[in-house]
Amino acid sequence: MRPALSRLWAARVARFAPVALAVLMASSLQAQEPQRIVSIGGSVTEIVYALGEQDRLVARDTTSNFPEEVSQLPDIGYIRRLSPEGVLSMNPSLILTEEGAGPPEAVELLEAASIEFAEIPAGYDREAVLTKIRRVAEVLSVPEKGEALAAEVAADLDDAAEVAAKEAGAAPRRVLFVLSMQGGRIMAGGTDTAAEGVIRLAGGVNAVTGFEGYKPLSDEAIIAAAPDVILMMARGGEMGVSDEDLFAQPAILSTPAGETRSVLRMDGMKMLGFGPRTAEAVVELAHALAGD
Amino acid sequence: MVAIHPDAHAAGDRRKLARSTTWVLVALLLATAWASLAVGASGVSLPAAIGDLLAGRELEARTRIILWDIRLPRLLTGMMVGASLAVAGTVLQGLFRNPLADPGLVGVSAGAGLGAISAIVLGGLLPLGLSEVFGPALVPVMAFAGSWLSVSVLYLIATRGGRTSVATMLLGGIALAAMTAAFSGLLIYIADDQQLRDLTFWSLGSLAGSSWSRTLYAAPLMLTALVAAPALARGLNALALGESAAHHLGIPVQRLKTLAILVVAAAVGAATAISGGIGFVGIVVPHLLRLATGPEHRALLINSALLGASLLLIADVISRSIVAPSELPIGIITAVVGGPFFLWILLRRRANLEI
Numbered sequence: 001m002r003p004a005l006s007r008l009w010a011a012r013v014a015r016f017a018p019v020a021l022a023v024l025m026a027s028s029l030q031a032q033e034p035q036r037i038v039s040i041g042g043s044v045t046e047i048v049y050a051l052g053e054q055d056r057l058v059a060r061d062t063t064s065n066f067p068e069e070v071s072q073l074p075d076i077g078y079i080r081r082l083s084p085e086g087v088l089s090m091n092p093s094l095i096l097t098e099e100g101a102g103p104p105e106a107v108e109l110l111e112a113a114s115i116e117f118a119e120i121p122a123g124y125d126r127e128a129v130l131t132k133i134r135r136v137a138e139v140l141s142v143p144e145k146g147e148a149l150a151a152e153v154a155a156d157l158d159d160a161a162e163v164a165a166k167e168a169g170a171a172p173r174r175v176l177f178v179l180s181m182q183g184g185r186i187m188a189g190g191t192d193t194a195a196e197g198v199i200r201l202a203g204g205v206n207a208v209t210g211f212e213g214y215k216p217l218s219d220e221a222i223i224a225a226a227p228d229v230i231l232m233m234a235r236g237g238e239m240g241v242s243d244e245d246l247f248a249q250p251a252i253l254s255t256p257a258g259e260t261r262s263v264l265r266m267d268g269m270k271m272l273g274f275g276p277r278t279a280e281a282v283v284e285l286a287h288a289l290a291g292d
Numbered sequence: 293m294v295a296i297h298p299d300a301h302a303a304g305d306r307r308k309l310a311r312s313t314t315w316v317l318v319a320l321l322l323a324t325a326w327a328s329l330a331v332g333a334s335g336v337s338l339p340a341a342i343g344d345l346l347a348g349r350e351l352e353a354r355t356r357i358i359l360w361d362i363r364l365p366r367l368l369t370g371m372m373v374g375a376s377l378a379v380a381g382t383v384l385q386g387l388f389r390n391p392l393a394d395p396g397l398v399g400v401s402a403g404a405g406l407g408a409i410s411a412i413v414l415g416g417l418l419p420l421g422l423s424e425v426f427g428p429a430l431v432p433v434m435a436f437a438g439s440w441l442s443v444s445v446l447y448l449i450a451t452r453g454g455r456t457s458v459a460t461m462l463l464g465g466i467a468l469a470a471m472t473a474a475f476s477g478l479l480i481y482i483a484d485d486q487q488l489r490d491l492t493f494w495s496l497g498s499l500a501g502s503s504w505s506r507t508l509y510a511a512p513l514m515l516t517a518l519v520a521a522p523a524l525a526r527g528l529n530a531l532a533l534g535e536s537a538a539h540h541l542g543i544p545v546q547r548l549k550t551l552a553i554l555v556v557a558a559a560v561g562a563a564t565a566i567s568g569g570i571g572f573v574g575i576v577v578p579h580l581l582r583l584a585t586g587p588e589h590r591a592l593l594i595n596s597a598l599l600g601a602s603l604l605l606i607a608d609v610i611s612r613s614i615v616a617p618s619e620l621p622i623g624i625i626t627a628v629v630g631g632p633f634f635l636w637i638l639l640r641r642r643a644n645l646e647i
Contacts, residue, residue: 082500083616083618085332085363086612086619088333089335100486102490105503106501109357109503212484213484213485
């Protein structure tokens with residue numbers, strides 16, 4: 001090293017020594033805990049915030065948009081289309097993800113770069129929410145906080161279930177979840193979906209039972225489903241389906257929901273995320289279904 | 293060969309121009325290849341890494357993974373895919389004597405697509421042992437099988453008494469593409485939510501899934517096609533005068549067609565399998581070069597491979613840096629940049645374009 005350069009280094013080291021020392025001490029205190037986390041999946045990110053561990057996040061995925069401040073973090077893209085170098089550029093020590101991170105080549109490379117990968121199982125009922133919370137807390141090495149949050153959320157969910165049971169009464173309402181509408185075709189939520197999960201928790205009945213997942217529903221199937229209420233995600237702008245468009249659909253118009261013009265809209269992530277806000281969503285939906 | 297050109301002097305000039313264009317394109321490819329290795333979200337420095345290597349120092353694990361396991365396979369894949377698509381376009385256009393022929397037109401891409409979609413949607417249904425054997429190679433293998441199958445069926449339809457009718461082949465290709473699309477539609481209907489999103493992203497094209505294993509699976513097919521293509525040049529030049537003229541010039545027309553079809557199936561099948569639907573390269577690249585250096589196929593095929601590779605690398609560098617740390621599908625870039633550019637060239641040269 002040339003003398004001028006080494007003098008420069010000496011100056012830099014002197015200036016940053018106190019900072020470096022502080023960082024060193026802090027990191028030796030929490031050496032076991034991953035400090036640079038990339039969180040993938042809206043509900044997982046929400047849980048990290050609910051646990052109060054958001055300072056450890058360095059990046060998030062496209063679906064993580066709650067709470068609002070999370071959008072200040074860099075966006076590494078869509079869960080199934082991770083860019084290996086993009087994720088590596090965040091220099092993470094842990095990737096915390098919902099089920100289904102991909103493509104497999106990217107996951108392999110990230111694991112080869114000795115980055116810890118933690119997959120949080122999905123599910124659409126009370127237990128799934130609690131399992132997610134406990135698992136995230138465990139991975140973040142804050143199991144006590146996780147137990148506390150899980151207990152709190154469990155209590156909320158029990159309260160919500162009580163509200164739902166009271167509101168639904170003897171005649172549970174039939175709910176049709178409409179994911180989107182393209183060229184007059186309705187994409188509806190069938191069995192084994194988050195939509196069905198939240199409808200059930202709120203004391204309703206999914207009007208569509210013939211298929212799994214989200215699929216287009218024929219006009220006759222819509223009439224046969226005979227929903228009392230139509231449930232949609234609240235989305236702004238082009239993506240949203242207006243009441244006008246919806247009831248311009250003759251099949252929808254001839255259902256009980258069409259006759260009474262019953263449409264409910266709710267924030268998509270809150271309603272379908274199955275995270276800390278699920279209890280809130282269930283209470284809201286239960287009241288709305290009962291027409292309060 | 294000179295006899296093909298009415299003006300021998302002009303043909304000589306063009307040949308010289310084509311040769312100097314080749315050198316320019318080689319330089320362009322080297323520059324884009326360097327950029328593709330040097331640019332990325334992580335800010336790993338290529339010159340520094342090369343310096344370390346030359347000095348005999350070990351690279352840091354992270355640097356090694358980014359350069360060796362992420363950027364290098366991606367560079368090689370991009371080069372091969374770009375070259376394959378451009379060469380396949382050139383061969384098809386020569387074969388059909390129609391500058392609008394495109395791998396999409398004769399159902400090759402649709403066949404490859406059906407293969408890949410089947411692998412994505414039905415892959416989980418395979419008996420356990422089978423999916424273990426293929427693993428991540430299932431999509432590339434199925435896509436090649438699909439493109440090869442659709443070209444073979446097309447060839448059977450269009451060939452009667454040992455002769456292939458180009459008109460029947462074009463129309464048959466459109467019919468076949470429609471049927472293939474119907475099957476793909478059926479598979480898309482039974483796909484679940486996650487598979488649907490995989491399909492959407494796959495159809496937009498990306499080099500993000502490049503890895504050594506996938507590159508090595510697809511490379512033999514693409515390289516064979518690229519090496520074999522220049523051998524078609526003389527035949528394609530003669531074919532430009534019409535089938536009977538080519539026959540009288542001593543070209544084994546039937547064998548030429550068979551070979552050309554195989555080259556296209558291999559190039560497009562492997563390229564589609566590894567990178568999804570990347571449009572416009574197959575049609576823009578040969579066009580640009582034909583406008584610049586004329587229709588002689590040997591130069592056209594070599595230059596197409598070089599320019600196709602460079603353009604895809606440029607598009608890939610843009611796709612991974614424009615929204616870093618996320619990534620834009622590369623098919624969007626090629627379409628957004630390629631479409632208007634192509635139109636501009638067409639309009640500018642409309643006066644002396646002989647299509």
